[in-house]
Amino acid sequence: MIKYIKPILVVVAVSLLSFTACKDESTKEKPETAMRSEVIAEPKPPKKILSEDFKDYWYNGEAEITSYKLEQARYGEIKDGTSVLIFVTEDFLPKEQVKANHYNASNIPVLKLNMTKNFNTGIYPYSIMQSTFFPVSNNQHAIKISASIQEWCGQVYTQLNNRESFEIMSHSYFEGEADNTFSLEKNWTENELWVKLRIDPKSLPVGDITIIPSIESARLNHDELKAYKATAILKEDSYTINYHELRRTLQIEFNSKFPYEILGWTETTTTGKGPSEKTLTTKATKLESLKTDYWNKKSNADLSLRTDLKLQ
Numbered sequence: 001m002i003k004y005i006k007p008i009l010v011v012v013a014v015s016l017l018s019f020t021a022c023k024d025e026s027t028k029e030k031p032e033t034a035m036r037s038e039v040i041a042e043p044k045p046p047k048k049i050l051s052e053d054f055k056d057y058w059y060n061g062e063a064e065i066t067s068y069k070l071e072q073a074r075y076g077e078i079k080d081g082t083s084v085l086i087f088v089t090e091d092f093l094p095k096e097q098v099k100a101n102h103y104n105a106s107n108i109p110v111l112k113l114n115m116t117k118n119f120n121t122g123i124y125p126y127s128i129m130q131s132t133f134f135p136v137s138n139n140q141h142a143i144k145i146s147a148s149i150q151e152w153c154g155q156v157y158t159q160l161n162n163r164e165s166f167e168i169m170s171h172s173y174f175e176g177e178a179d180n181t182f183s184l185e186k187n188w189t190e191n192e193l194w195v196k197l198r199i200d201p202k203s204l205p206v207g208d209i210t211i212i213p214s215i216e217s218a219r220l221n222h223d224e225l226k227a228y229k230a231t232a233i234l235k236e237d238s239y240t241i242n243y244h245e246l247r248r249t250l251q252i253e254f255n256s257k258f259p260y261e262i263l264g265w266t267e268t269t270t271t272g273k274g275p276s277e278k279t280l281t282t283k284a285t286k287l288e289s290l291k292t293d294y295w296n297k298k299s300n301a302d303l304s305l306r307t308d309l310k311l312q
Contacts, residue, residue: 047138048136048199048200048203053259054136054199054258057259058259061293062088062291062292062293063086063087063291063292064085064086065086065289065290065291065294065309067083067287067289067309067311068082068084068264068286069082069284069285069287070082070119070282071283071284072126072282073280074119074121076280078280079121079126080120081117081119081126082117083116083118084114084115085114086112086113086114086116087113087195087198088111090109090112091103091108091109092107092108092109092133092143093107094106094107097133097143097144097162108135109135109137110135112134113131113132113194113195114129115129116129117129117216126149126150126151128148128216129147130146130147130216131145132144132191133145134196134199136199138196138199140162141162142189142195143161145159145160145189145192146158146215147159147191147214149216149219153173154172155173156170156171156173156219157170157172158171158215158218158219160215165186166183166185166186168180168225169181170182174222184212184225184227187227188205188210188227189212189214190213190214190250191214191215193211193241194252197252197254197262201234201254201256201260206234208230210229210230211228211230211241211243212228213225217248217267217269221246221248223246228244228246229243229244229245230242230243236256237256239252249267249268250265253265261289262286263286264284265284266282267281267282267283268282269282287310288310290308290309
């Protein structure tokens with residue numbers, strides 16, 4: 001049974017425990033100049049009251065790292081690779097929208113997801129990373145989402161900041177994309193739903209929704225980054241999003257019991273028409289998982305942890 005405590009105590013306890021992760025000792029304390037309401041002005045339902053299980057698991061000074069065998073669809077073929085999901089709690093500055101290195105009552109406790117993919121396309125490698133910063137209160141959209149893709153042709157970077165609207169900054173080496181800044185109305189984002197699932201799967205949106213696809217998929221498929229109509233289905237151990245216009249379906253499989261570990265996912269995309277139509281499915285299957293303060297595992301002696309994760 002969930003134990004209810006005063007919300008103020010939850011925010012203070014969460015904030016004090018979040019400074020163990022990736023702390024930059026060289027950064028000096030800066031005064032906080034803006035409150036959350038000045039940055040994210042949107043109607044919000046009540047904050048989720050954090051359970052003792054949640055606090056024990058996510059606020060013990062460690063991150064959760066899970067590795068996956070990756071079969072990535074790219075250039076009309078399936079490429080073998082690896083993916084890693086890193087979940088960790090942090091305090092976030094509401095105005096600058098970066099990690100806070102010092103406690104302040106206006107900080108926003110978030111559950112961060114760093115999602116990486118590495119695979120080869122013939123002679124050259126691909127490296128993809130997406131970062132999502134989602135409030136543990138589970139009552140608003142992600143505060144910030146970013147994604148970068150590097151390969152031998154070049155690199156691209158996109159960042160979404162949640163302010164009065166979704167503010168987008170995008171850079172690319174492709175003609176017609178180059179450097180762009182624009183805004184979008186607030187909608188569900190695919191990136192944030194991966195984190196929302198870890199907090200409470202029952203809070204995921206279902207039925208007919210409008211949703212902004214992941215920055216990674218928009219980049220790889222050269223789709224316009226905007227909200228699309230989709231249908232979302234939640235089952236006991238899976239969550240599926242079907243993008244009708246994009247002819248793309250994402251299914252995330254997870255453990256139905258807390259802490260709702262992500263066991264794998266599939267992403268099916270259809271391209272072309274008629275004789276040239278082709279459907280390919282990206283698949284990720286869980287390998288290993290561990291809890292550790294990885295930011296303190298920087299020596300050669302710690303390379304064995306990569307072996308434990310089957311990443312060597």
